[in-house]
Amino acid sequence: MLEVRGLRAGYGEVEVLRGVDLAVGAGEIVAVLGSNGVGKTTLNMALSGVLTPRAGDIVFDGRPIAGLSPAEIVAAGLIHVPEGRKIFPNLDVRENLELGSYRRGRVRRAANLERVFATFPRLRERTRQLAGTLSGGEQQMLAIGRGMMSEPRLLILDEPSLGLSPLLVEEMFALIGRLNADGMPIMLVEQNVVQSLEIASSAYIIENGAVALSGPAQKIAGDPELRRAYLGL
Numbered sequence: 001m002l003e004v005r006g007l008r009a010g011y012g013e014v015e016v017l018r019g020v021d022l023a024v025g026a027g028e029i030v031a032v033l034g035s036n037g038v039g040k041t042t043l044n045m046a047l048s049g050v051l052t053p054r055a056g057d058i059v060f061d062g063r064p065i066a067g068l069s070p071a072e073i074v075a076a077g078l079i080h081v082p083e084g085r086k087i088f089p090n091l092d093v094r095e096n097l098e099l100g101s102y103r104r105g106r107v108r109r110a111a112n113l114e115r116v117f118a119t120f121p122r123l124r125e126r127t128r129q130l131a132g133t134l135s136g137g138e139q140q141m142l143a144i145g146r147g148m149m150s151e152p153r154l155l156i157l158d159e160p161s162l163g164l165s166p167l168l169v170e171e172m173f174a175l176i177g178r179l180n181a182d183g184m185p186i187m188l189v190e191q192n193v194v195q196s197l198e199i200a201s202s203a204y205i206i207e208n209g210a211v212a213l214s215g216p217a218q219k220i221a222g223d224p225e226l227r228r229a230y231l232g233l
Contacts, residue, residue, distance in 0.1 A: 074103045
């Protein structure tokens with residue numbers, strides 16, 4: 001579904017990504033892991049078209065997309081649920097969800113809305129509640145639901161467990177597993193190493209803007225190099 005080769009990107013004179021290579025296959029959960037400041041957000045911005053790469057290739061479903069606008073990338077079905085939820089707090093739950101189908105999925109909006117409500121029953125109960133008054137976990141559900149409204153061919157989830165209680169973190173990872181079991185490829189960008197590796201089929205560890213370690217998730221989970229690359233030990 002997604003191939004990234006030699007990707008370089010940054011801001012001004014600062015280069016953040018230094019030749020990143022990764023791939024996400026159909027039906028996979030691929031974990032992209034790393035601590036703060038290693039380039040995960042920059043990677044997501046480059047994949048989403050918010051940041052223009054300086055070099056390298058991004059191929060989505062066989063089509064080069066490096067340099068396309070965010071709207072064109074969304075229209076192609078590469079959907080990014082950003083870190084920090086980024087919901088519209090002064091709009092209600094239904095309005096937030098409907099905005100997810102603004103660029104893609106508008107024809108099947110009603111059916112997609114039912115699918116989101118079936119996935120997140122709590123959102124159905126809060127349809128007319130202002131999004132800013134939801135709990136942190138409910139806001140994360142709303143952000144993912146809004147992404148689902150775009151009928152993603154590949155869903156990028158950026159730090160979906162950030163700021164959630166341990167119980168809600170467990171619930172969030174279980175949800176991600178269910179979405180994938182229903183056939184949705186997911187690129188999971190996280191700091192939560194243990195639980196991400198438990199549900200992913202493969203993983204990439206980012207360190208200083210480059211891939212320090214990659215391979216099957218189970219193999220990486222038992223690799224002593226993980227402690228050095230991720231924790232600096």
